[in-house]
Amino acid sequence: MNEQPDRVAEFTAEIESMKLKAGGASSEKYLLISGVVAVLVGVVLAVVGAVQVVNAETPMDQQAFLATGAFLGIALVIAGAALFVRYSLARYLRFWMVRLVFESRANADRIVEAIDRASAPR
Helix, strand or coil, X not given: CCHHHHHHHHHHHHHHHCCCCCCHHHHHHHHHHHHXXXXXXXXXXXXXXXXXXXXXXXXXXXXXXXXXXXXHXXXXXXXXXXXXXXXXXXXXXXXXXXXXXXXXXXXXXXXXXXXXXXXXXC
C-alpha cells in the first residue's frame, strides 16, 4: 500500500521534469465561456434580425436586416459552437489521457507484481 503514493510522487516529478507550459487552462476556460456567450449573442442577433426582416417595408430594408442581423447572428452561433466544442473536447481528452496513463501504469505494476510472485522460489 505504501507504493501507491510513491508512484504518484514519481509521476508528478516526471511531469514536472518535462517542463511543459501549463498556463493554457485559464485561457481555455475563457475561450470556452466566450464560445457560449457567442452562441447566445448570435441567437439573439438572429432573432432580432428575423423580426426586423418581417417588419421591414421594402425589399432593400429586408436585405439589409438580413445581412446585419440574421446572417451575423448565424455566423456567431457557428463560431461560438465551434469554440465550445473544441475546448470542451480538449478538456475531456486531456482528462482521458491522464486517466489512461495512470491506468496503464497501474496495470504494468500489477503485471510486474504477478511475474515476481510467479518467479519467486517456493
